[in-house]
Amino acid sequence: MKAPLSWLKDYVDIDVTAEELQKKLFGCGFEVEELIQTGKDISGVVVGEVVECEPVEGTHLSVCKVDCGSKGTFQICCGADNVKKGIKAPCALAGATVYATAKDHVTVEGVMTIKKGKLRGIESEGMLCSGAELGVNGDMFPGGDYCGLLLLPSDSVNGEDVKPILGLDDYIFDIGVTANRPDCQSIYGIAREVSAVLGKKIKPLDLSYGEVKGGCEKIKITDLAPELCPRYIGHCVKDVKVSDSPAWLKRKLALCGLRSINNIVDITNFILLELGQPMHAFDLRTLDGREVIIRRAKNGEKITTLDSNEFELNSENLVICDSKKPVALAGVMGGLNSEIENDTKEVLFESAKFARDNVRKTARALGQHSDSSALFEKGVNEYTTETAIRRALNLICALKCGTVTDMHIDITTEYSNLNEKELKADVNKINALLGITVPADKMRAILESLNFGVRQDGNILDITVPRYREDIDGYPDIAEEIIRMYGYEHIKGTFLPSASITNGGFNDEQKAENKLKDMLVGKGLYEISTYSFYSQKDLDMLRFPEDAPERKAVKILNPISEDLSIMRTTLAPSMVNVIVRNLRRGNTEGKLFELAKIYLADKLPLSTFPEERQMLCFGMWGAYGFFDLKGITEAVARSLNTGFEYEPAEKPFLHPGITAKITCEGEEIGYIGQLAPTVAEELAVDRPVIIAELDYEKLRKHAKPFRYSPIPKYAEVQRDLALVCARDITCGQITKEIYSACKYVTNVKLFDVYIGIQVGKDKKSMAFNVTFTPKDEPIEDKIDGYVKKILNNLKYKLDVTLR
Amino acid sequence: MDVNEKIKHIEQQIESAVADVKSSKSLQEIKMRFLGKTGEISSLMKNMRDVPPEQRPSLGKLLNALRQWTEEKLDNLESGLKEIELKRKYAEEKIDVTVPARDFPDGAYHPNTLIRNELVSIFAGMGFEIFEGPEIENDYYNFTALNTPKDHPARDMQDTFYLAEDLLLRTQTSAGQIRVMENKKPPIKILSPGKVYRSDDDATHSPMFSQMEGLVVDRGITLCDLKGMLDEFAKKIFGENVKTRLRPSYFPFTEPSVEVDVSCFECGGKGCRLCKGTGWIEVLGAGMVNRRVLEGCGINPDEYTGFAFGMGIERIAMLKYGINNMKLLFEGDTRFLKQFKD
Structure with a gap:
């Protein structure tokens, strides 16, 4: 909102410098984002x-x-x-x-x-x-x-x-006006604040005009969409002399960045700036049937606006029509067919209130924004709607460019609210909210300086709210008015003297998350954070087939760009992108993790809350291989006091020979593998990249509380077993069978693998260290028996023999 | 050979054996040869039974003297040799301690996690619980219940990503406030960190970022309490000498609403590049919880009051660590990440 100092001075006797005024406005909630000095270079x-x-x-x-x-x-x-x-x-x-x-x-x-x-x-x-x-x-x-x-x-x-x-010695305040104060989207609105903050009277607007009785043919105005147009005022001016505006008017518009058109249009623009009420002037010659109808557009109906753009409308758009055609896009822009011409003789001034969300929707849908639509979107109050028409007629008289007739039509609908708002505020309650004591007299003076009517009855303030202050709604609003004028520097910090004691901190889930991150950071991993959205192209990159569940992603209806258009269903593409970016920047190795959500829809298009599921994704590249990352997933299992199992598996983007499905107590909870050479080549990645992704929420359910287990009374016994088996038998299969054959086995550790002629073609040798832990009695003399049992089981199940 | 000769002979043998002994290991062999259970001195002792009983005491004396002499001699030699050997070992094993260490590289938390945890620990100490709401919200929780009805212009303050007619990516963690207040009655003290989304993408805006929302609802809560709590927060995060300043602002869900600035911790308030010469840095928005919001959650606003505050975690991280581009936080560049050791 731009307010020239010279213009503000028309209403308030400002006796401080522009910089001082800037400070005072800042203190009462109007930040001057830029103080522009005209002629500063001259x-x-x-x-x-x-x-x-x-x-x-x-x-x-x-x-x-x-x-x-x-x-x-x-x-x-x-x-x-x-x-x-x-x-x-x-x-x-x-x-x-x-x-x-x-x-x-x-x-x-x-x-x-x-x-x-x-x-x-x-x-x-x-x-x-x-x-x-x-x-x-x-x-x-x-x-x-x-x-x-x-x-x-x-x-x-x-x-x-x-x-x-x-006029090169002027200042223009570019003020940030908060959304609750549409009344200050105007020079006069700002002037009201200036008067309050300087403790000066504000000069009332000259709204006087002389009107001529009769001599104006009847005009009919019908509001068919009162929910979108709560109030509509029309007033007819005849004997119009369209010409250039006087220098003072041109100059005021110019200071606020508007171009002068002609006196009639300039009057409407002047009022838009002065009062924040957009107005429109119709050439009455062009209004068929001397009639104005406010209605929703018909689907497919067309209008060409003043700037020669044509739009096709629908019933969500409000139009101002005559008896035959639309003549304005309500609140946005007038129609080209009814604009003021040099020979216009009779004008209908429009001052109306249009529903803010409807103007916003129309302006957005059509991509047609104007100063007028901007103001309506923020909200225009009906008090000003009324003031504006009188001000326009006053200016017609002042500029002597027309005769004001008595043809005045004021449509006030059931959606209109013209009542003065009154409320009671308790001085003690206001002070209780603020936490300080502002004297009642001071409160009253502040409110009066802001044009509130105040009657004091003991501790109760009977307040009449100015009609342009639609934001005021209860005593906290009054408290805010008081403190912003009284000064926030009066608020001194206290520390909840009256509040109950509460017990704070992380809950168990959050603690578990922190513990996990501590562990991973301790193992040398860096935590990353990436966007929750990406595009189908990222899924293409990782070769997910069309029917993969990962493709059933929630779409963003209004994405910033196609690249950020779907909610992710797997963290892997984000991780791969980060790794590729690192490699391109010369970061030749790294170990990363991300704990973040994926979004899974029950069905698409989305009709109900999708599931938000925490996933834990890992990526390593450069100096690291499959078993380095497996070391990390194993550490995750240990930190949850559980164990993972790995079986060969396939994933579209992973090396078919270097990929495992990870299960925990029989439930699939993720995968780990090396990026497939085909994908790597496409991404110009020349080093091994290992990716793992774990379903963190499933994992959490497998977490076991830590319990101490007694130290065995008798010494553990260890045996080494060198075994020979077919090449395709896995370490995991053998380990599982060793465990299942003997309940005393507490640890099985592979320590050597040999492939070569000594063990025969198609065979390999694997050597295991097996730990037996006794329970209630020594087992040393029984170990041979257990080993025999283990070997029998291995022979029977997997055709594994002792080397 | 009589015994005396034998003793002499042994003494000579010992002398010659030790003459060219070089290591404690060969000395050990000599020890065994003469002093071992089957060693030469022991076998002499065993021969005692062949000696007439009257000679035994004197012979015994002689043999004991021999044993003692041998033990002493060999022990002395051994300690000398061991010392030499130890010196040699030390010399051989000496390392260049200035060679770089074998590295156990540190990992690092994301800066957001660091700030989040720091904030949480500050507020946890004041009795705040942590609550994390969903990122995908409906219109009610993100807007309507926060006193931002459909036609409200404040909706334009935040450009929203929609997923369906009534489903959206939350634009503010304040959405979580409502979920808490619906389910919990005062006293309420919660902290709600999380990701939020706005359709904005430039050097200072990211379509995804994180916020931390705080909410207190209880009897007799005042604006001064808000100020006191934020003073504490500012001191702990930015430094003991940092002050806060409240100034009027607007949020639909608070009334009065304030913008909170902290005095510039870089220049101490004199004015510098960081604070753009003003001496103050804007860090968060706050206010007294709007009565309508309380009412909507079934909390009697005449009995309870409250305050809420919300801050951008990235903004705090950028200020605290001097990060100049928000994009860096989401790129995952290891040269960036590795700097954030706690």
């Missing part, structure tokens, strides 16, 4: 009167004597076509700074410092300036867009600084 430019002017033969130049009053008289060479004796123009003396313009004399290319010099051999002691060179356009100052000298009023005093004359 200096040393004074009023100069051309007292002599001689053309230089053979050139377009003239040699001038310029009277700069107390600064002296200077010889200046000037090429402008409007230089002549007797004019007054801005004169930049040596050392002055002005804008350097391109050859077109308009485009600003930077700031330049004026020096004395010679033009075609003729001494020149300064420069006479155009509007562009001072950053002034035609709306800011008459003649400002002329491509020659900017002519100053003849009563300007020679030698005086031109900045006050041209």
Whole structure:
């Protein structure tokens, strides 16, 4: 929200500097995001009167004597076509700074410092300036867009600084207005805050106008969509004289970045800025049947807006129509078919309140945004709707550009709320919320400075809320009004003196998670965090077939880009992407983990909350192989006091010979494997990449509480068994059979594998260290029997023999 | 050979045996040869029974003297040899202690985890429990129950990712507040960390980031209590001398609402690049829980009041560690990650 200081001064006697005002506004909740100083690049430019002017033969130049009053008289060479004796123009003396313009004399290319010099051999002691060179356009100052000298009023005093004359000594506050204060999306709204914070009276708006009885043919207005248009006011002005706006009006619009169109349109734009109420002016000639109908658009109905864009509408869009056609997209933009022309004679002014979410939806759906739609989206109050129409009529009179008729139509629907809001607030309750004691008198003074009506009855404040303050709704809002004006520096920290004692900290699940991370970090892994969304392309990268469950991903309906368009169903693609990125950046090895959620839909499209499931994903590359990562998954099992089993398995993106399914107590809980060479090649990965992914939530269910088990009374016995078996028998199979053959076996450890002629073709030898732990009696003399039993079982089940 | 000669002979044998002994190992062999159970001195002793009884005492004396002499001689020699050998061993085994260590590389927590845990431990000490709500929420929990009805302009403050008509990626951890208040009656003190999502992607915004939400509801909770708690938080996270400043703001679910700044811990409030010359750094939003929000959760707002605060974990991490680009947090570059040792 841009508010020029000069404009604010129209309503409040501001006697502090712009910087001080900025601070005060900040303190009461209006952060000035930027304090823009007009003319900040311009200096040393004074009023100069051309007292002599001689053309230089053979050139377009003239040699001038310029009277700069107390600064002296200077010889200046000037090429402008409007230089002549007797004019007054801005004169930049040596050392002055002005804008350097391109050859077109308009485009600003930077700031330049004026020096004395010679033009075609003729001494020149300064420069006479155009509007562009001072950053002034035609709306800011008459003649400002002329491509020659900017002519100053003849009563300007020679030698005086031109900045006050041209309005280059102004400040513009660019204010961040919070969403609860749409009333401050206006200059007058900000002025109200300024008046309160400075303790000054605000000047009331001039809303007076004279109206002529009769002489206006009847106009009919029908509101068929009161839920989208709670209030609509129309007023007819005749004998309209469309022309240029006066300089003061043009200038105000220009300071806020609006271009002047003509007096009628400028009045509506002025009110948009001053009051935050968007208005519209229809040329009554173009309204068929002298009728206005506010209704939802028909599906497929079309409108061309003022900026010549055509839109196809549906019943979610509100349109203003005459008896035959839409003439405006309500709250967004007027139609091209009803705009004000130079010969417009009769105008219908519209001031209305449109539902904010409907304007937002329409503006978004059509991609058509305007100053008007921005304001309606934030919310316009009906009090201002009423004020605005009167202000428009006042300006018609002030500009003498039309006759105000008595044709005034005010549609107030059941969705409209014109009642003044009254509420009671208890001084003690306000202070209890704040935790400090603000005296009742002070509260009252603050509220009154903000235009609240206050009657005090002991500790109870009977408050009438200003009609433009739709945000005020209960005593906490009043407390906020008070503290933001009283000052937050009065709030001193206390430490819950009245609160109950509570017991805080992590719950068991969170503790388990932290313990797991501690363990992994202790083993040298780095934790990563990646986005919860990616794209189907990431699943393509890992060659998931079309019918893979991973493809059933929840879609984001409005993604930022296709790359971030589905919720992930596996963490593996994110991990692979991180590893590939690291390798491309020359990070040749690493060990990573991520604990994050995947999102699993019951059915698609999504109709109910999907499951959010924590997964634990690992990635290692470079110096590490399958068994390094398996060491980590084993450590995870140990940390949960459980054990994992591994069997050969296949995954679309993993090496078919170096991949295992991981199970825990018979339940599948994940996989581990090396990235398939085909995928690796495609990703230009030239080192082994090992990936594992565990279902953390399933895992957690297998966690066993830690219990101490008594140390065996008798010594453990160890035996080494060198076995010979077929090549495809796995270590896991043999280990399982050793355990199952003897209940005293507590540990089986592979310590050697041999493949070679000594054990025969198609065979291999594996050597195991087996630990027997006795229970209630020594077992030393029974070990031979156990070993025999183990060997028999191995022979029978797997055709394994002793070497 | 009579005994005396034999003794002499043994003495000579010992002398010559030890003359060129070089190691404690060969000395040990000599020991065994003369002093062992079947050694030469022992066999002489065994011969005592062949000696007439009257000579036995004097002979015994002689033999004992021989044994003692031998033991002493060999022991002395042994300790000398052992010393030499130890010196040699030390010299041989000497290492270059300046050679770099064999590395057991450290792992590292993600900066978000570090900050999250630090925040949790601060607030846990004040009696806050941790609650983690779902990331996928419906409109009710993310907006409506937080006093942000459908047509509310505050919805524009946060661009929301939708997954279905009524399902969305939560834009704020405040959604979790409602779930807690629906199920738990005051006193409530919870901390709710988690991932949130907004449709925003540039140098200072990421479509996914993490927040930490705090909520206190009890009898007689005031704005001053909020300030006191945040003072404590700021000191513990940013340093003992850091102060907080409240200034008015707006959130639909709190009233009054405040923006909370901390005094710049880099320059001490004088103004620097970090605080853009203002001396203050914005760190979080907070306020007194809106009565409507309490009511909606079945908590009587005339009996209970509360405050809530919410902060961006990445923002705190970036401020605390001096990280200048949010993207770094999600890239997983090991050169970045390995710096975050706790």
